[in-house]
Amino acid sequence: MASNATYGRVCEHGAATITTLSLILLSSTFAFISPIPHGIQRNVWEGLRARGGNNNNNNNNNKNNNNKLPPPINYDSDFTLNPTPLVSTTPEWSALSSHATSIENLHLSDLLLSPTRCDLLQVTHDGIYLDYSRQRVTSETLDLLEKLAEKQQLREKMEAMFRGDKINFTEKRAVLHTALRARLEDPRRPVVDGVDVVSEVHNVLGKIRDFTEAVRFGSITGYTGKQLRNVVSVGIGGSYLGPEFLHECLKTEPEGMNSALGYELRFLSNVDPVDVERTCSELDPEETLVIIVSKTFTTAETMLNARTMRQWLWDFMGNDPDVVRKHVVACASTSATERVRDFGIDTENRFFQFWDWVGGRYSVCSSVGAVPISLIYGFDLFQKVLNGAHNMDRHFISAPMRSNIPMIMGMIGVWNTSFLKYKMRTTLPYAEALLRLPAHIQQLDMESNGKHVTRSGQDVDYDVGEVDFGEPGTNGQHSFFQLLHMGQPVPCDFIGFVKSQHDLLVDGEKLSSHDELMSNFFAQPDALANGKSADELRKEGVPEWQIPHRTFHGNRPSMSLLLPKLTAYRVGQIIAMYEHRTAVQGFVWDLNSFDQWGVELGKKLATNVKEKLAVGRNGGEIKCDNPSSTRLLNHYVKYSEEEDEGEDTYKSNKDNRRKFAVQWPKEQSAFSKSPPEIHH
Numbered sequence: 001m002a003s004n005a006t007y008g009r010v011c012e013h014g015a016a017t018i019t020t021l022s023l024i025l026l027s028s029t030f031a032f033i034s035p036i037p038h039g040i041q042r043n044v045w046e047g048l049r050a051r052g053g054n055n056n057n058n059n060n061n062n063k064n065n066n067n068k069l070p071p072p073i074n075y076d077s078d079f080t081l082n083p084t085p086l087v088s089t090t091p092e093w094s095a096l097s098s099h100a101t102s103i104e105n106l107h108l109s110d111l112l113l114s115p116t117r118c119d120l121l122q123v124t125h126d127g128i129y130l131d132y133s134r135q136r137v138t139s140e141t142l143d144l145l146e147k148l149a150e151k152q153q154l155r156e157k158m159e160a161m162f163r164g165d166k167i168n169f170t171e172k173r174a175v176l177h178t179a180l181r182a183r184l185e186d187p188r189r190p191v192v193d194g195v196d197v198v199s200e201v202h203n204v205l206g207k208i209r210d211f212t213e214a215v216r217f218g219s220i221t222g223y224t225g226k227q228l229r230n231v232v233s234v235g236i237g238g239s240y241l242g243p244e245f246l247h248e249c250l251k252t253e254p255e256g257m258n259s260a261l262g263y264e265l266r267f268l269s270n271v272d273p274v275d276v277e278r279t280c281s282e283l284d285p286e287e288t289l290v291i292i293v294s295k296t297f298t299t300a301e302t303m304l305n306a307r308t309m310r311q312w313l314w315d316f317m318g319n320d321p322d323v324v325r326k327h328v329v330a331c332a333s334t335s336a337t338e339r340v341r342d343f344g345i346d347t348e349n350r351f352f353q354f355w356d357w358v359g360g361r362y363s364v365c366s367s368v369g370a371v372p373i374s375l376i377y378g379f380d381l382f383q384k385v386l387n388g389a390h391n392m393d394r395h396f397i398s399a400p401m402r403s404n405i406p407m408i409m410g411m412i413g414v415w416n417t418s419f420l421k422y423k424m425r426t427t428l429p430y431a432e433a434l435l436r437l438p439a440h441i442q443q444l445d446m447e448s449n450g451k452h453v454t455r456s457g458q459d460v461d462y463d464v465g466e467v468d469f470g471e472p473g474t475n476g477q478h479s480f481f482q483l484l485h486m487g488q489p490v491p492c493d494f495i496g497f498v499k500s501q502h503d504l505l506v507d508g509e510k511l512s513s514h515d516e517l518m519s520n521f522f523a524q525p526d527a528l529a530n531g532k533s534a535d536e537l538r539k540e541g542v543p544e545w546q547i548p549h550r551t552f553h554g555n556r557p558s559m560s561l562l563l564p565k566l567t568a569y570r571v572g573q574i575i576a577m578y579e580h581r582t583a584v585q586g587f588v589w590d591l592n593s594f595d596q597w598g599v600e601l602g603k604k605l606a607t608n609v610k611e612k613l614a615v616g617r618n619g620g621e622i623k624c625d626n627p628s629s630t631r632l633l634n635h636y637v638k639y640s641e642e643e644d645e646g647e648d649t650y651k652s653n654k655d656n657r658r659k660f661a662v663q664w665p666k667e668q669s670a671f672s673k674s675p676p677e678i679h680h
Contacts, residue, residue, distance in 0.1 A: 083456035087590050092148040093462075099144055100419040107555050108134055108529040123403055125395050128573065130405050132559040134529045135412055135491075136420060145411045146401055149588060154407075157587040162397055164190030164197065164357075168594035169455070175594045176355075177362035177579060178393045181386040181572070192357060200355075204367060208352055211329075212374035215289065216263075223317050223326045228289040230264045232279055233372040234305045235293030238360030239331075240269040241443050242575075243293075243369045245436035246385065249571045250377050252433050252501050256568070259377045268309070271301040276308055285316040289375065290328045293368050295360065297336035297343070300603065306343070325350065331367040359594055361444045362579055365389055365572075381568050388572025396580045406577050409493075409559070410584025416491045416557065418463050418589070426484070427470035429495040430521040431566050434574075437495075438470030441578055448582045448593040455592050464589045474520050485528060485552055492528065492558035495574075496521040499565040521560075528556040613637065 087093050111117060112133060121133035149155075160167055164174045174192045182189065182198045189198040214220040218227050233243060244267050250256035268279040290313070292306045310324060317323045324344035330351050332340055341347045352367035363369070365386055373382045392406070401407045416422045425445075427438045449465040471479055473494075484490055500514035511519075531554020534547050542550060563570050586593030616622045616637035624630040 083458055084454070084590065086454065086458060086461060087148075087152060087588070088460075088462045090148075090151055092144070092151045096141075096144045096148060096415070096419050099140060103136065103138060103141070106136070106138070108136065108557070109531065109554055111136075111138075112526075112529060123405060123408065125399070125403075125405055126391055126573070127564045127570075128405060128577075129562040130408065130559065131562070132408060132412060134525050135416075135557045135559060136555070137412070137415065141415065142402065145415060148414075149401065149407075149411060152588045152590065154584065154587050158397060158583070161583065162190065162393075163188075164192045168357075168359075168592060170592055170595045170597070171356075173594070174357040175359070175362075176357045177359070177365060178576075180358065180363075180365040181390040181393065181576075183390065197355070197357070204353055205370065208367060208370045208374055209379040211349070211352075212371065212379055215375055216378065221326075222286050222289075223320070223323045224286045226284075226286045228287055228327075229262055230266070230283050230288040231291065231372055231375050232266050232268055232283070232288060232309060233291045233293060234268045234302055234309060235291075235331075235368070236269045236299060236301050237447075238363050238443060239293035239295075239299075239302070239368055240267050241436070241440045242361070242364030243267070243372055245434075245440040246364055246369055246373055246571060246575075247376070248436045249433045249566060250373065250381065250568060253567060254501065255381055256377045259381060263376045265372055265376045268305050269301075271304055276305065280309075280312060285313050285327070288313075288327065291331060291371055292328065292343070292345075293331045295333045295336065295354065295356070295358075295363075297330070297332045297339040300606070310344070329371065331371055359596075361447055362594075364440075364575060384568035385572040385575070388569035388574075389576040390572070391569075392573045392576035392580070396576070406580035407584055409577070409581040411588070412491075412559065413466070413581065413585045414588050417466055417585075420557075421463060422489060422491050422557075423463070423467060424488075424490045425466040425468050425493070426476075426480075426490050427468065427493045427495070428473050428476055428524075429470070430473040430517055431495070431497055431501075432472050433501060433566055434495065435472045437574070438468070441470070442468045444578060445582050447596050447599070449586050449589065449591055450598060451591045451593075454590040456590075460589070462589075464585075464591065473524070474517065477520065477524070481524070484556065485531075489556045492525070492556075494521055494525055494558055494560045496560070496562050497564065497566050497570075498562065501566055525558045525560055527552070528554065528558055530554045531556075609633070 118131075118133045121135070121137070122129065122131045124130070157167070161175050162178055164176055164179075166172055166174050168175050174190070174197075176190055176192065176197055179190055179197045180201055182201070184198060184202055186198065189196055191197065211220070215228050220228070222228050233240070235243075247265055247267075251260060264283070266279045266283075268275060290306075290309045292302065292309075294302045294306075297303070306328075310328065313323050313327050317327075321344055325346045328343070328345050328350070330336075330340045330343070330345045330347075331354060332351070333356055334353050335356065337347055337351070340351055345351060352371055354363060354366035354368060358366050360368075369385075370379075370382055373385070396404060396406045399407075401411070413425070416425070427441050429435070429437050445468045446465065451460075451464065453459055469480075470476065470493075484492065496518055500512075500517075504513040505511075506513070531552035532550070534551050537547050537550055538544075563573075583593060612622050612624065612633060616633065622630060622633045622637065624633060
């Protein structure tokens with residue numbers, strides 16, 4: 001394993017505090033579990049069979065082995081011509097399959113009675129506390145998972161990612177979202193095609209700092225001289241979900257609240273014109289800066305919305321080229337420079353690049369997140385997000401598995417999906433400010449590991465890729481927790497905080513609102529694990545006929561993450577932690593977690609549909625490849641030209657459907673209730 005020095009020093013915010021887990025021995029009664037002495041744990045990740053000491057000793061050993069990197073993995077080889085065996089054919093996989101059968105009758109209510117087991121199935125790092133004692137795992141489970149990870153070269157694949165190897169081999173790209181938060185002083189900085197990428201990243205970050213501070217201080221203004229106070233970020237997928245999640249976290253963070261006074265950030269993602277209406281409502285175009293986020297500058301939905309926002313600016317201020325140059329900036333790849341320039345954007349001063357080696361769902365730490373967040377909250381607060389992510393990167397690449405939070409989460413994900421056959425996973429943040437985290441994780445996981453073939457192109461014969469969903473607590477409890485407790489089992493991630501961003505104690509209440517919230521955070525995992533038996537219900541006097549309806553079988557797995565307080569730094573840690581969990585699962589499953597060909601087919605077909613719709617709008621007959629689609633499209637075109645009998649309208653929809661290019665009176669909103677005169 002590479003040392004801490006291999007990729008730089010631990011973030012100065014705080015050194016890692018690691019609780020080293022010893023092996024767990026499960027007795028025949030499965031209630032008694034005792035630890036192996038601390039000094040003889042196995043460090044699989046370094047490939048060492050020798051006895052190790054505590055985490056500090058491991059770090060010292062690492063310092064003496066800085067140059068002992070694992071052998072590189074050749075990602076340029078032809079995987080199809082030289083397929084690797086499916087992981088499901090390995091002895092390590094078979095051992096886990098047999099083990100899953102052997103523990104089928106173990107119940108979490110019994111396992112949780114062991115103080116030793118509960119002490120051991122937890123790990124801390126820099127204030128983050130992970131408790132996974134409510135997972136259906138034993139000492140043997142962890143041993144076998146470590147052996148599987150070693151077989152799948154997990155550590156080597158992690159090193160290859162950090163090193164800048166082109167592990168996204170289908171697109172011939174490196175995967176270096178970790179470089180977005182790396183330090184200039186880090187040794188062994190990754191080099192891609194001869195370029196020191198960390199230096200490039202910091203050049204762009206410096207440019208973003210200068211620009212966003214100039215906007216906030218008023219030295220850069222809009223076309224009419226007004227200060228730019230409104231920001232509209234136009235993007236979709238990872239160009240939207242990550243930054244919006246980050247925005248929601250920071251807008252109630254005390255430092256963020258103060259920094260954002262007088263500024264407004266909105267996101268335009270959906271090509272639905274209603275999203276445009278809502279985004280632009282009550283905004284003054286003269287005070288609005290538009291950010292267009294598209295790596296290639298060709299994403300259909302984003303570019304249509306970009307043209308719509310450009311037209312909105314032109315309609316208010318005229319089509320002088322300086323309107324776009326002063327009110328529109330771009331976040332895109334350098335390969336899109338010509339397209340950015342053709343759009344009218346100043347590519348010297350208003351173009352903030354990110355790179356082909358940054359996937360959209362991993363891009364929140366790039367200019368994609370840096371520009372909008374820094375404009376609203378200031379660059380210094382965004383830097384704290386980067387610091388937190390960097391700290392988690394260091395932890396991920398340096399800590400042994402049983403002290404490594406993302407590794408544990410990822411390996412438990414493999415166990416639950418492939419061996420215990422759980423099809424879903426839910427994220428339950430007990431913090432309203434994390435309300436968009438489940439959507440971010442949903443894309444991160446499902447777009448990364450929603451695959452059906454291995455890297456060598458073989459169909460997998462084992463379960464991969466969970467269906468992810470979630471909702472903040474306690475809202476989710478009154479939505480889908482009925483299913484979690486009594487329907488099909490779904491592994492849960494509970495995320496809570498010791499301190500609230502804004503606590504509240506109402507007069508006469510014994511506990512604060514945050515204590516009320518966290519009471520549920522602590523209670524729900526126990527309810528899922530322990531359940532409630534028929535005998536317990538009878539003792540409570542529940543009528544016999546109701547008992548089947550009120551019995552909770554329990555044995556439903558979860559893990560609990562408890563952090564000190566939701567700050568910019570902690571948000572960065574959360575971002576990186578879930579990115580790395582996703583990578584771990586993909587590496588073990590032998591997937592390419594960094595391409596997304598599954599989104600391409602529907603987009604291509606949509607282009608064909610648009611051509612057919614154009615024929616229909618011009619009075620032609622629409623013919624599709626199948627009668628169902630033919631009927632649907634013709635129905636759509638026919639009835640979109642007629643008025644809805646349920647509406648009190650005086651014109652047909654065809655008459656009301658207008659082009660966006662209108663002369664909006666400056667005293668009106670662009671989408672006011674009384675539309676201005678339309679100039680055809």
